Amino acid sequence: MEGTVSHKKPNYAAIFWALFILTIFEIAIANMPFAKVAVVLLLVFLAIVKASLVALFYMHLKFEKFIIYVIVLFPLFLAVVLTVMVLNDRMPTLLT
Amino acid sequence: MWIFLASEIMFFTGLIGSYIVLRFANIHSWPVPSTVLNIPLTAVNTFILICSSATLVMGLASVQRGYREGLQVGLFLTVLLGSVFLSIQFHEYHELIHDGFTISSSIFGSCFFTLTGFHGAHVLAGVIWLTVVLIRSFLGYFSPEEYAGVEIVGLYWHFVDLVWIILFTILYLI
Numbered sequence: 001m002e003g004t005v006s007h008k009k010p011n012y013a014a015i016f017w018a019l020f021i022l023t024i025f026e027i028a029i030a031n032m033p034f035a036k037v038a039v040v041l042l043l044v045f046l047a048i049v050k051a052s053l054v055a056l057f058y059m060h061l062k063f064e065k066f067i068i069y070v071i072v073l074f075p076l077f078l079a080v081v082l083t084v085m086v087l088n089d090r091m092p093t094l095l096t
Numbered sequence: 097m098w099i100f101l102a103s104e105i106m107f108f109t110g111l112i113g114s115y116i117v118l119r120f121a122n123i124h125s126w127p128v129p130s131t132v133l134n135i136p137l138t139a140v141n142t143f144i145l146i147c148s149s150a151t152l153v154m155g156l157a158s159v160q161r162g163y164r165e166g167l168q169v170g171l172f173l174t175v176l177l178g179s180v181f182l183s184i185q186f187h188e189y190h191e192l193i194h195d196g197f198t199i200s201s202s203i204f205g206s207c208f209f210t211l212t213g214f215h216g217a218h219v220l221a222g223v224i225w226l227t228v229v230l231i232r233s234f235l236g237y238f239s240p241e242e243y244a245g246v247e248i249v250g251l252y253w254h255f256v257d258l259v260w261i262i263l264f265t266i267l268y269l270i
Binding site: 015047083 | 099101110142146160258264265
């Protein structure tokens with residue numbers, strides 16, 4: 001980062017079209033007559049794929065050092081722990 | 097910059113976590129988002145934000161090749177698309193409030209306006225920051241050897257795009 005990157009450039013146009021097509025898929029899936037659980041799981045999966053594409057290629061996370069992954073992923077881990085704990089507190093029957 | 101983004105990740109994941117908890121706690125009374133929100137309009141807005149990330153990254157690639165005009169075009173288009181995103185969001189808010197869907201009308205309303213409002217504030221900050229970078233590029237700053245200012249604002253802008261990708265899915269589609 002910071003003006004010293006010398007890695008091979010990602011194909012930004014390909015990433016753009018991938019994001020574009022995945023968003024169309026998302027909207028189509030949201031209107032499909034599938035089971036609600038299947039629709040939710042598919043949409044969450046697609047959102048994670050799109051977010052990962054942006055982080056890895058547009059934000060160049062793919063070319064960063066391991067410590068940057070730790071900085072990015074640790075708060076995500078804390079947020080998941082917090083959400084699961086509060087959910088467990090609110091609705092013990094949901095998770096047990 | 098990554099440390100700052102880590103704090104932003106905690107901020108937005110905290111809000112999203114609260115949304116998930118509130119939604120599960122009110123699962124039977126939660127409205128179907130498509131009955132309240134304008135999904136087609138927001139889909140267009142999502143495309144606009146995705147396009148803005150592409151124009152910014154193309155601008156960065158241009159300055160890395162020593163093509164400053166390409167950087168200026170990329171930054172200008174990004175500022176323009178960011179402004180259009182905000183205008184559409186403002187229009188969406190106006191329509192929703194006119195229809196009685198406000199921040200205090202329901203838990204969904206509180207979650208919706210809190211999450212999209214904070215995201216919109218981040219977009220506004222990004223548009224202002226990008227405008228400053230655009231002006232600096234016209235003043236002769238940035239070259240193939242020194243483009244850190246563009247890369248740092250790019251990290252912020254792509255993060256804002258990334259957050260919207262998640263918000264669009266959980267608030268509008270699910």
